[in-house]
Amino acid sequence: MRIGVLTGGGDCPGLNAVIRAVTKSLIHQCGAEVLGIEDGFLGLIEGRARPLDWRAVSGIVATGGTILGTSNRANPLGRDDTLAAALRHAREWKLDAVVAIGGDGTMAIAHGMTQHGLRMVGVPKTIDNDIEGCERSFGFDTxxxxxxxxxxxxxxxxxxxxxxxxxxxxxxxxxxxxxxxxxxxxxxxxxxxxxxxxxxxxxxxxxxxxxxxxxxxxxxxxxxxxxxxxxxxxxxxxxxxxxxxxxxxxxxxxxxxxxxxxxxxxxxxxxxxxxGGAPTPFDRVLATQFGNEAAHLVLRGEFDRMVTLVGAHLASVPLERVAGRNRRVPLDHPLLTCARQIGVSLGET
Known part of the structure; x- marks a missing residue:
């Protein structure tokens, strides 16, 4: 088994912890080969990747940013030539699947790529905590x-x-x-x-x-x-x-x-x-759990899905459900009620 992993969209504390967990979990559980795709989907389009072994991902759990680099301006679905290049490189690398770590935009691209035959698993990443279907994303706590x-x-x-x-x-x-x-x-x-x-x-x-x-x-x-x-x-x-x-x-x-x-x-x-900077311990733990669960989805053959957190439990949801959508603060959220009750103004008359 050979699995690609990439980080898309903006940088975020905890990305390296996910890369580490995906890689070590796949190597430890099934002896898979892991390929780190550089600069997100841009690396998939341009054909830039490198092997990730145990040593390559050791000692990075507390490091901010992403060792693979990222891009928030690369979309292989944007043109026929970029799509063809991305799919060609995936075939040349003999990838069985790709784990894409990113926000709603990355999930939208990942879902689109599955429609063209590239099997994808998503991991939610955003400091904004606004990914639909996920109660808490890593990077937010930091x-x-x-x-x-x-x-x-x-x-x-x-x-x-x-x-x-x-x-x-x-x-x-x-x-x-x-x-x-x-x-x-x-x-x-x-x-x-x-x-x-x-x-x-x-x-x-x-x-x-x-x-x-x-x-x-x-x-x-x-x-x-x-x-x-x-x-x-x-x-x-x-x-x-x-x-x-x-x-x-x-x-x-x-x-x-x-x-x-x-x-x-x-x-x-x-x-x-x-x-920027190092992720908090909470984000390191959550990112590690997400990465490990993404590896499990790959091993179970559950593609076109994103790892998520529901209550205190890990789960997964279809990429189609979260692609390009935002989770906003509900107007009846308990924290809004709490803020009002302790005298914090929300700018209301």
Missing amino acids: AVAIVTEALERVQTTGQSHGRVMIVETMGRYAGWIALEAGIAGAADAILLPEIDYDVEAVAAVCREREQRQRYTVICIAEGAKPRGGEMTVERRLDDSPDPIRLGGVAHALRAQLQPHLKSEVRATVLGHVQR
Whole structure:
């Protein structure tokens, strides 16, 4: 048996732990050969891969990023020639299947490739925690920890200067990072894509805190938008499967709030620091479990499926069910109720 493994989309803490677990599980359980495909689907198109043995994946569980490299602009399904090249290389390498580690875009490509005869197994990866059918993806816990620390740090400077401190998180169209980190980091307001915020309601929170505690900390997801407004788009990438890049809503909110407040308003966009560095122990364990379960799907011949977490149990779902879909924060989620009940503003009137 010869199995390929690739990492697609953006980088994420825990990718190497999955690569390690897939490789070691397949080698240990059935003596399989594992081929690491470089730079995601781009390597499959261009024919770039290297063998992964036991030594190649040892000592990488705590390393951030991906030893294989990744690309979020390569889609073999985009043109007939790229599809033909990808399938030709899979045949030349004599691959029995490919384990694709990535987000909803990668899962969409993986599902499409199965329709052309390449057997695929998916592993959900995203710091945004927004993959349909999966309650928790690896990388998310690390991102929440990083944002939480940032919120704690801006609180001390905000308190010292009597400022309103806005911290912008990643998350695309889902507010999971901002919600969990906002609660963990004791933010006074948490603004999410799922709930359009009212500028005056947020300003009222800041004015009340001006009189009482001098400072306010606001955690805002990059996909949040004001009532009646639009999301803040940083740029568009026409050659990417995910062409819209959100960013800058913290600066937009600062401009909206400043005329209504005496306090100085400062904005911080955390950006890619949320995706870098070593994964937390939780993410290392989850990624390892996902990788091992992906190997099991391969060994059982269960293809066109993605490993998932349901409650505390590993399972799998059809790739078609998750391809290109986003899991957003439900409006009746217990964490939203908790935030409201402890006095955290969600930007509502």
